[in-house]
Amino acid sequence: MPTIRNFSIIAHIDHGKSTLADRMLELTGTVEKRKMKEQYLDRMPLERERGITIKMQPVRMEWQGYVLNLIDTPGHIDFSYEVSRALAAVEGAVLLVDATQGVQAQTLSVVELARSLHLAIIPVINKIDLAQARIFQTAAELKNLLGCQDGEILQVSARTGEGVEKLLEEIIRKIPAPPEGALEPRALIFDFEYSTHRGVIAHARVFDGEIKKGDRLKFSAAGGNFIVGEVGFFKPEFSPAASLKAGEIGYVVTGIKEAKVVRVGDTIFKEGSRLAPFSGYLEPKPVAFSSLYPESEDQFDDLRRALERLKLADSSLFFEEESSGVLGRGFRCGFLGMLHLEIVAQRLAQDFGVKTIVATPSVKYRVKTRRGGESDIYSPHKFPDESEVSEVLEPWLALEILMPPETMGQVLKLLKEHEAVIGETRKFSDSRFELRAEMPLGELMRDFFDELKSVS
Structure with a gap:
């Protein structure tokens, strides 16, 4: 046990986690060079097709007398539940930040998660080989975020392999070995x-x-x-x-x-064990809801079995049976975001051969009636008559937006168009500001992300 190190690589999307994992697999000899390919740990065809990690992937590496258990994690916010489950199984995390982009939104959320689990965090700046790398500014942002010193921040190029061997040495040095356990399994x-x-x-x-x-x-x-x-x-x-x-x-x-x-x-x-069970994971709360119907009514049972199999691998997926007078029997499904919905629909078609009709996504509203009743409504057609409604509550969310100061005006205008309540603004680094706001979840789903990218 003293020679075991369990860790994850965490980062914002496209900051180089999978590429760094590739270099580690090569350097430790876990995968032969002739079998090596880019994004080796992304095993699903859909991951390779889209160029993103969707599922966490564990791998055991052996290097210099140590066992290094890596769990590679997704970067997109829709798959953050995958990250939380991976981090509960390890003692440390490599925090990877793209030198050309600096600290991003998902960087903040994964750091908060790793800290809540009291993991050892190793800050690493990636893509230092690129001409547009902002190494000094990125290091300053990491020091501001983690309260660390310059000497604690490593620099690597996951593409060329520069600095990766030193990173493995730091993982062995800084991430603690697993604690001693009881004798019963x-x-x-x-x-x-x-x-x-x-x-x-x-x-x-x-x-x-x-x-x-x-x-x-x-x-x-x-x-x-x-x-x-x-x-x-x-x-x-x-x-x-x-x-x-x-x-x-x-x-x-x-x-x-x-x-x-x-x-x-x-x-x-073991049955009859004196050990207490683990507390488990918090159940993820879906934020987007959509109905899925099989293109052929004959495939309803196939769709049910496919969703059950997907649920096994993707516990954040929620579904319950419903029926439509036009489309017949189907399932009302809950997702962690719009990308999550897209991925599930594609996997149903590619992995299980069940093509589906996807209804327009919506959010969940809590409706209180004049008679004192209360219910959660996912679909507009299920709203009670207006004369029976006393109050409708909709979900809101807290936003943190990092942006260059010159885009502040356009971002504020966009937030107002989406009914946001503007909060405080603070200087995040020499080149960026952090703005906090609150917004109805339904407005976020109304192309807010695409419009934010456009104005900034």
């Missing part, structure tokens, strides 16, 4: 996948004891018992092992064929 499930032949395969961090093939274990929350069919590591493909010991990250083949039986955040331990 106990593991936290941070992800799942499904195999037609082997059933549910849990991705787990073992905190106590040892898990071996043939062990009789159970899920704490789900309550299901199972016999372990196989355990192993991610290299990054499945690599069977004799056991998973405390501090290690790996997979557990459960043999359970019902996808809806298990969930992320659950605890694996």
Whole structure:
């Protein structure tokens, strides 16, 4: 255990996480050079097609006598729940910042998350090989954000590999080894996948004891018992092992064929164990809702099974059955954002062969009636008659916008057009200001992001 280091790479979207992971895989010899390709850990065809990370991906590397367990994470805000689950399974995080862009919005949110879990954070400036790199300004922003010193900030080029070996040395030096655990086995499930032949395969961090093939274990929350069919590591493909010991990250083949039986955040331990289950993860709250109907009514059951399988790998997805007089039976689904909706619809078509009709997205409103009733409404056609309504509450959100000072006027104008309430403004760095505001969630979905990019 003293030679194990568990860590994640966290960053804003497109700041180079997957490329840095590629260089680490090469440097540690985890992947042979002839098999190496860009974004190696992005395994889904949709990830490679779009050039973004959608699913977290664990991998075990061995270097200079140490075991380095990396969980690569997505950068887009719609997949922040993936990041939170990954960080709960590690002791440290590499915070990567693009030298050409500096600290961005998602940088702030992942730092806040890592701090809340008391992780060791290693600040790293990436893309130092580019002519437009703003290394000095980016370092100043990181010092302002983390309260660190110049000597604590590393500089790398994930593209060329410059500085990556020094980063691995710093991971070994700064990220603590996993703490000693109890003798009885106990593991936290941070992800799942499904195999037609082997059933549910849990991705787990073992905190106590040892898990071996043939062990009789159970899920704490789900309550299901199972016999372990196989355990192993991610290299990054499945690599069977004799056991998973405390501090290690790996997979557990459960043999359970019902996808809806298990969930992320659950605890694996022995029946009758004296150890307490982990508190699990907070349930993500959907912010965008849309109805999905199969193009062919004959595929309704196929759509249900596909959503159940997706839910296994994407626990932030919410769905419940509904029907439409025009489109027939379908599902009302909740998503963490518009990109999340797009990805789910594409995966249903590409991975499961179920093409869907996607209704116009909406947000959830809380409606109070004159008779004292209260209900959550997802669709406009489900609103009660106006004469029965006493109050309608809509979700709002807090915004933090980083921008150059010369764009302030246009951004303020855009915020007012979207019914935002302007808050305080402060100097974030020599070249950028931070503005805080509050806005109705429905307005954010009304092309706000695209318009913000346009004016800034």
